[in-house]
């Protein structure tokens with residue numbers, strides 16, 4: 548089938564490449580010329596640079612461009628002409644009130660309407676991949692109707708990709724949700740996903756509003772689970788219990804989901820934004836949103852925990868050097884959006900500490916955020932995890948990258964001024980910490996002194 552994907556961010560680029568990989572003919576469109584140029588240069592082998600860091604994506608793009616199934620352009624017209632489905636995958640970032648900003652989406656709908664009118668295209672399926680508030684399909688229908696007299700169907704087809712495994716999630720998603728209110732577009736969408744159906748990936752058919760609600764409900768469920776988990780982990784540490792052990796027994800109940808790893812709070816571009824937007828939908832439709840608001844409040848508090856730990860330990864951070872391992876909001880991504888390491892670094896710098904930071908992928912992203920922060924240049928970025936420890940008074944672990952899981956504790960001890968570890972991900976066991984003679988404070992385990 549011929550597909551066009553508008554927007555080459557995480558969702559559009561990964562999904563576009565994955566669609567081409569199952570055999571569709573895909574055109575990815577973006578209005579940013581530089582981005583399209585970068586993608587075209589990459590596909591021709593002129594450069595190795597992609598606009599985003601995502602494991603597996605370079606190979607996937609290369610392979611499908613070479614096979615002639617994946618193209619990049621700035622021209623909507625070229626892509627739309629023969630497209631069976633037009634996917635919208637533009638960003639819906641939060642505005643100042645925390646509501647989803649639909650400016651880009653609305654503009655794209657206007658352009659799609661105008662283009663199909665101009666081309667005289669008889670029928671078009673427009674599928675929304677972007678995460679949009681409940682009932683946005685009505686807005687999409689309205690804008691398209693204002694700009695074309697031709698026939699179209701609007702489908703809500705949310706994505707569930709998690710960064711760091713976006714390619715895997717696009718190739719083998721946990722489920723596919725197709726929300727449409729008419730049979731014609733349902734059949735076309737089923738054809739798009741036929742290669743997935745063959746792999747026994749479940750496809751859920753529902754109405755547009757069902758599909759929109761499903762996306763927010765799924766993300767809010769996961770976010771709520773993390774806030775609840777962190778709440779339990781905080782209590783566990785305080786009463787001398789070990790959440791890591793407790794959670795295993797809790798997980799033995801198959802009704803409890805996977806998101807029960809304690810953390811310095813959830814980050815990333817989706818959870819905060821989506822839960823917040825969801826609270827506004829509850830409000831708009833007169834429903835009580837206090838539970839979701841509490842999920843967000845707990846997370847805001849949780850994101851302060853690591854900074855507070857370090858501050859409380861030293862009393863005064865002036866003249867102290869703190870090593871930080873991990874900056875991205877989770878492993879396998881360079882994304883720093885809403886990362887819990889941001890409030891940590893802010894606290895450390897504001898309190899007068901010097902920071903030596905190392906992240907396997909996110910050093911550059913962090914530099915952009917903290918350039919001249921508070922008029923100071925207090926964060927030094929290093930390229931080796933052990934270099935960060937040289938002369939530091941403590942190590943704070945913020946992201947559970949694989950390379951931090953089994954470090955050389957003897958070397959850590961040798962390099963640090965003081966054998967002190969703050970573990971934001973509870974990745975070290977109390978036993979190994981004791982054996983190696985560290986002082987230790989984590990999220991969900993009793994402190995070791």
Ligand code: UDX
Pocket residue numbers: 706707708709710711766769773805806807808809810811812813814815816817818876877
């Ligand atoms: C999430 C959803 O998983 C995905 O389905 C949706 O489409 C987009 O949002 P993503 O934000 O990429 O994906 O990452 P995810 O792996 O879900 O992690 C989000 C945050 O939760 C991270 O900061 C992570 O560290 C944290 N987390 C996750 C926990 O604190 N505890 C856990 O048990 C799991």
